[in-house]
Amino acid sequence: MKKLILNLCLLAGMLPSPLHAQEAIMPGMRDIKSPVVSEAGSVQFWLNAPHAKKVYITGNITRFNKGDFDPSEQPAKGLVPLKNDGGLWEVRLDSLVPDLYTYKFVVDGIEVLDPLNSHVLRDVASVSNMVLVPGEESKDFVAAGVPRGSVHTSWYRSCFRDTDRRLSIYLPAGYDSSDRHYPVLYLLHGMGGDETAWLDQGRAAEILDNLIARGEAEPMIVVMPNGNMALDAAPGHGPLGLDQPNFYLPHTMDGVFETYFPEIVNYVDSTFRTIPAKESRAVAGLSMGGFHSLYLSANYPGLFNYVGLFSPAVDPTQFNKNGLPEMYRDRRVKIKDQFRQGVRLYYMAIGEDDFLYEDNKKFRAELDADSIPYIYKESKFGHEWTNWRRYLADYLPRLFR
């Protein structure tokens, strides 16, 4: 009953006084809940750490913070201190833009996940807690009361290293109960991501379910392959078992993914009820996946009618110091030819703080010089999922109609 009263208080946007907090939540009792999200864009965090000297919270949730802490206490960008109340530490972050946020605690110099929050997310080799601040900007990250698509994790045979490679496939609601054929979007992850990234961090299935249910996007199949050719599958799912691969691996942006990409299209078109034609095929990706989308569509001008580059890497020289593979040569010539053969949509988006901003500016200047038409969207923030989820939601309604 005490817990109920506390939560109602927080939901009403009121911070309980230390007295109330002590009454309701005795350290050690563990009758606390964290995080507690209010409708008003505030999140209250609690951590029971009686022996700790200093506790901070970090993660992308601290960036937009305008909360009730003293900024002078902040030792570094992105670290917000918690207040100690008899061993129970707490902080409230306010004015949070509705979004899916990540966070961790830092207790006396050690990263600590919130023991009261079982929602965790792996990004590359780092694990964080997640919290969803509800509101207009994040409403499509949860699918409620709409028909749900299914998600498959399947394996296709690759001639590269002669292995089975894992991919995720979203099939729209109604796929199993009809004979309909669907257009296909190939949705590519960034370096360090894998075939789970757009589903976990990107909430792609929920975004698709919602947009399709509202009639804002066409029902489509979405294929999410693993773009790192040195790995067969996301960590834990492949022949490596629970061994941890290094972050920097070969065959990310060296032309191998692009060379073997037709294997994926063949597998998908022979396994699912696709419309196997350029008019009904799109590609999009973030960062390295934007790079792959750029060069895939330029090298296979008959494959994609829609191209989406989200915060894309564009410069192939960094990963090919000893000379460019064929896939990355003659970009201008290839893109001109690609557009001669027909491109319905060439969509680019990047954040104003993105470390790839200048590279993208140069690439757009190249397109402009060649009179290549494209749609360009510039957003706030940098190289991050906050943007990529929004770019996806902005891109999907433009496809196949």
Next chain:
Amino acid sequence: MKKLILNLCLLAGMLPSPLHAQEAIMPGMRDIKSPVVSEAGSVQFWLNAPHAKKVYITGNITRFNKGDFDPSEQPAKGLVPLKNDGGLWEVRLDSLVPDLYTYKFVVDGIEVLDPLNSHVLRDVASVSNMVLVPGEESKDFVAAGVPRGSVHTSWYRSCFRDTDRRLSIYLPAGYDSSDRHYPVLYLLHGMGGDETAWLDQGRAAEILDNLIARGEAEPMIVVMPNGNMALDAAPGHGPLGLDQPNFYLPHTMDGVFETYFPEIVNYVDSTFRTIPAKESRAVAGLSMGGFHSLYLSANYPGLFNYVGLFSPAVDPTQFNKNGLPEMYRDRRVKIKDQFRQGVRLYYMAIGEDDFLYEDNKKFRAELDADSIPYIYKESKFGHEWTNWRRYLADYLPRLFR
């Protein structure tokens, strides 16, 4: 290079001396790897925590430990202390039976995940790290060089609360490239689990891939529904978004799951290429899922030819204080009728330390009194995944042949 030398040492089963450790791994450098698994059943853990006063490791990995620590330092069962070497903490656990283990650190009283291990597992509302000790007993938890089945997460319509409910479906390798029809195993999770439990903790897809590839199990479809009728889906995937449901929810063992179960069979038989007949249908489950398997098979005697009860709950009174629902009444009569109609296999397994051991003993006595034939396996350990993975691997080869 230093890191490479260190790892080779550990792989050879030798513990590096503190001197070596200090040379190779300066605190703060973070050039450490954790966990480091050796072929010999030892795992070395490292944690950089310069300000910590006391660090322990906990989780099921500490139970079998015969390592190099001083047991007198152990403050509680299952807590093994780490040694502090200039802020770098370490412990080696030896003589580990090959298995998938979970662990966490406890730093000055706070649970801390290993920041160097991105393999995490949610069990109920608690998140732990995972580490795999390779060997004969755990070899099937990784699938390497064998054809891989696909895993679907789909949604079926339930008349209970009129919602879509999520389930996981394993389709064996070759399903997509043939017109073959397959037998179906319904594989049920425990209380607090969900439709992801047998895949994540249970490594069911990998176990099936390996056993089918070796010809030890028939190719089959495996359906893993969500057995908690108060929830539509595993945390994070349903309409609740990232809200955290309570552990204790209604509609776990109150007859509702059993009442609405035919919806799942209808969905599966109408969506996948099943052999829709009792001869080709099995059910099995752990704990609450064993309870569900018992009462489903007894109440629908025409449904299942194979029944597997893994550490099952058997007593329906605990969750039905105000009287038994129809599904749980007249058990003896129903089971006798079930066997009269034909049961090819009634398989039971439990660990000698299981808290349900006595309940199971009584249930077996009831079966014996009624001359009901069954296979009974008793193992070491208690109510835990170590056993359930083994029971599954022991059960699968007995099905559909």
